[in-house]
Amino acid sequence: MALLEVKNLDVHYGVIQAIKNISFEVNEGEIVTLIGANGAGKTTTMQSIMGLIHPSHGEIYYNGQKINGIPSHKIVKLGMTQVPEGRRIFSELTVYENLLMGAYTRNDKDGIEKDFKDIYALFPRLEERKNQIAGTLSGGEQQMLAMGRAIMSKPKLLMLDEPSMGLSPLLVDQVFEIIKHFHEIGTTILLVEQNANKSLAISDRAYVLENGKIVLTGTGKELLASEEIKKAYLGG
Amino acid sequence: MEIIMTIINGLSIGGTYAMIALGYTMVYGIAKMLNFAHGDIIMVGGYTIVLFFPISPIIGVIASVIFCVTVGIVVEKSAYKPLRGASPLAVLITAIGVSKLLQSSAQIFLGSEPRGITFNFGNIQIGSVSISVLTLITILCSVAVMVALTLFVKYTKTGRAMIAVSEDRGAAQLMGINVNFIIMITFIIGSALAAIAGVFLVFKVQDVGTTFGAMPGIKAFAAAVIGGIGSIPGAMVGGLVLGFIEAICGMVPALSPYTDAIEFAILIIVLLVKPTGFLGKKRREKV
Ligand SMILES: Nc1ncnc2c1ncn2[C@@H]1O[C@H](COP(=O)(O)OP(=O)(O)O)[C@@H](O)[C@H]1O
Ligand SMILES: [Mg+2]
Numbered sequence: 001m002a003l004l005e006v007k008n009l010d011v012h013y014g015v016i017q018a019i020k021n022i023s024f025e026v027n028e029g030e031i032v033t034l035i036g037a038n039g040a041g042k043t044t045t046m047q048s049i050m051g052l053i054h055p056s057h058g059e060i061y062y063n064g065q066k067i068n069g070i071p072s073h074k075i076v077k078l079g080m081t082q083v084p085e086g087r088r089i090f091s092e093l094t095v096y097e098n099l100l101m102g103a104y105t106r107n108d109k110d111g112i113e114k115d116f117k118d119i120y121a122l123f124p125r126l127e128e129r130k131n132q133i134a135g136t137l138s139g140g141e142q143q144m145l146a147m148g149r150a151i152m153s154k155p156k157l158l159m160l161d162e163p164s165m166g167l168s169p170l171l172v173d174q175v176f177e178i179i180k181h182f183h184e185i186g187t188t189i190l191l192v193e194q195n196a197n198k199s200l201a202i203s204d205r206a207y208v209l210e211n212g213k214i215v216l217t218g219t220g221k222e223l224l225a226s227e228e229i230k231k232a233y234l235g236g
Numbered sequence: 237m238e239i240i241m242t243i244i245n246g247l248s249i250g251g252t253y254a255m256i257a258l259g260y261t262m263v264y265g266i267a268k269m270l271n272f273a274h275g276d277i278i279m280v281g282g283y284t285i286v287l288f289f290p291i292s293p294i295i296g297v298i299a300s301v302i303f304c305v306t307v308g309i310v311v312e313k314s315a316y317k318p319l320r321g322a323s324p325l326a327v328l329i330t331a332i333g334v335s336k337l338l339q340s341s342a343q344i345f346l347g348s349e350p351r352g353i354t355f356n357f358g359n360i361q362i363g364s365v366s367i368s369v370l371t372l373i374t375i376l377c378s379v380a381v382m383v384a385l386t387l388f389v390k391y392t393k394t395g396r397a398m399i400a401v402s403e404d405r406g407a408a409q410l411m412g413i414n415v416n417f418i419i420m421i422t423f424i425i426g427s428a429l430a431a432i433a434g435v436f437l438v439f440k441v442q443d444v445g446t447t448f449g450a451m452p453g454i455k456a457f458a459a460a461v462i463g464g465i466g467s468i469p470g471a472m473v474g475g476l477v478l479g480f481i482e483a484i485c486g487m488v489p490a491l492s493p494y495t496d497a498i499e500f501a502i503l504i505i506v507l508l509v510k511p512t513g514f515l516g517k518k519r520r521e522k523v
Contacts (some may be wrong), residue, residue, distance in 0.1 A: 052406050076412035086405040090400050101400050105412035153412060182245070 249477020275453015464516020
C-alpha cells in the first residue's frame with residue numbers, strides 16, 4: 001500500500017482548472033519528485049494534499065486513510081508536513097522559536113530536546129543564530145530554517161516545494177544533501193522542483209506535470225535519460 | 237504637581253484604552269477582521285458589573301469577565317466563524333450587525349434608561365498630590381494585564397502560535413496549529429480585557445447605557461491604528477498616546493472642549509505620515 005495516494009484529483013481556482021485529473025503515489029521510503037515548469041500546478045497539488053486548498057474532485061489517501069476534507073492541522077498530526085514554496089518562516093519569531101513551532105504537535109520534551117541537538121548539528125548556522133529574529137536571516141539560512149522547522153514535527157512523509165528556488169549553486173547542493181540526509185534517517189520524501197537535473201538524480205521515481213496534467217512518469221534514471229525531459233527541462 | 241497629575245491621569249486613561257485596543261489589534265492580526273462589536277463587549281461588561289455589584293464587588297468583576305467572554309465566544313462561533321474565508325466586506329457588515337444586536341438586546345432586557353452605580357473609592361495623599369484610588373487601581377491593573385499578555389505571547393506555546401497565525405496562517409497550519417482554536421483564544425482574551433476596561437469605565441462615569449461602549453470603542457480602535465493595527469506593543473503605545481493627549485487636554489481649559497477632535501486629528505496625522513502606525517508592518521497575505 002502506498003504511503004500517499006492521490007487519485008483523480010481536480011482543483012479549480014474559480015472557473016480556472018489548475019489540476020486536471022492527476023493520480024500518483026508515493027511509497028514508504030521513496031523519494032518521489034514532481035517536476036514541471038512555472039504554473040504547471042505543482043504548488044496547487046502540494047497545498048491540496050495538506051488541505052490548504054480544497055480539491056473539487058478526487059481523493060487523497062495517507063496510509064490508506066482518506067485525508068481530503070480533514071483540516072490541515074490534523075493532517076500534520078497524522079505524520080506529514082510540508083516545506084512550503086518561498087520558505088514562509090515566521091519572520092517575527094526567533095530561529096529557536098521557529099524550530100519550536102515545528103514541534104507544535106509534539107509533547108515528548110526529551111525527544112524535542114534531542115531533535116534540537118540534531119538540527120543544530122546539521123545546521124550549525126542556525127545554532128549560532130538561534131536567538132536572532134528569523135526575518136533577518138539570509139535566503140539560504142531561511143531555507144535551512146524552513147527545512148529544520150518541518151523536520152521538527154518528525155514527519156513520516158516530508159514534502160518540499162521548490163526548496164532550491166532562488167539559491168546560489170553552492171546552497172542548492174547543500175539543500176539536496178539535506179534532503180538525502182532526511183531520507184536516510186527514514187523520512188519518505190515528495191519533492192517538487194524545477195531543477196530537474198538534481199532532483200531526478202536523487203529520486204526513485206518522478207512525475208512530469210504540464211498544464212495541470214501528468215504527462216510522463218518513470219524512475220529518476222529513466223527520466224534523466226529521456227529525450228523529452230532533456231529538451232524541456234535540462235536545457236539540452 | 238500638575239505634571240504628576242497629568243502623568244497619572246494619562247496612564248490611567250491610556251491603560252484603559254490600551255486594554256480595549258489590544259482586543260481590536262489581536263483580533264485584527266489573528267482573525268484578519270475588524271471586530272466592530274468589540275466596543276459593545278465593554279457595554280456588556282459595564283451592565284454586568286452594575287447588576288452584580290450590589291451582591292459583591294468582586295463577584296461583579298468576575299461575573300463581568302465571565303459574561304463578556306461567553307458573549308465573545310458565542311459571537312465568534314455563531315457569527316464570524318461561518319464567514320472564515322468570506323470577503324472582508326461581508327465580515328465587516330456582520331460585525332456591525334452584531335454590534336447593533338448587542339445594543340438592542342441590552343435595550344430589550346434592561347430598558348433604555350441608563351443604569352448606574354456610585355461607589356467612592358476615596359483618595360490617597362502622596363506628598364501634596366491627592367490621587368483617586370480608582371485611578372491607581374486602573375493603572376496597576378492595566379500594567380499587570382499588559383505585562384501578563386506580553387509574557388503569555390512570548391513564552392507560551394499558545395502565545396507563539398498566535399504570532400505564527402497572525403503572520404502566516406497557511407504556514408501556521410503546516411505546523412499543526414488549529415487556527416480556529418487560536419482565533420477562539422484571541423476572542424476570549426480580547427473579551428476579558430474589554431470586560432475589565434468596562435468595569436473601570438463604569439466606576440469612572442457611573443452610568444451605563446446601550447451605547448456605553450461606542451466612544452471608548454472608537455477611541456481604542458484609533459489607538460490600535462495609531463500604534464499599528466495587528467501589533468500588540470503598538471496597541472499599548474497607541475492607548476497611552478491617546479491617554480496622555482486626553483490627560484493633557486483635561487489640564488488645559490482652552491483645549492479640553494476639543495479633546496476628541498485633537499485625538500482624531502492625531503490619528504489622521506499619524507495615518508498620513510506613517511500609514512502602518514507606529515509599530516505596524518506591511519504584511520503579505522498568503523494562502
Ligand atoms: N490563488 C490563485 N488564484 C488563481 N489562480 C491561481 C492561484 N494560484 C495558482 N493559480 C494558477 O494555477 C496554476 C498552477 O499554479 P501553481 O500550482 O502555483 O503552479 P506551480 O507551483 O507549478 O508553479 C497557474 O496557472 C496559476 O496561475
Ligand atoms: Mg509553485
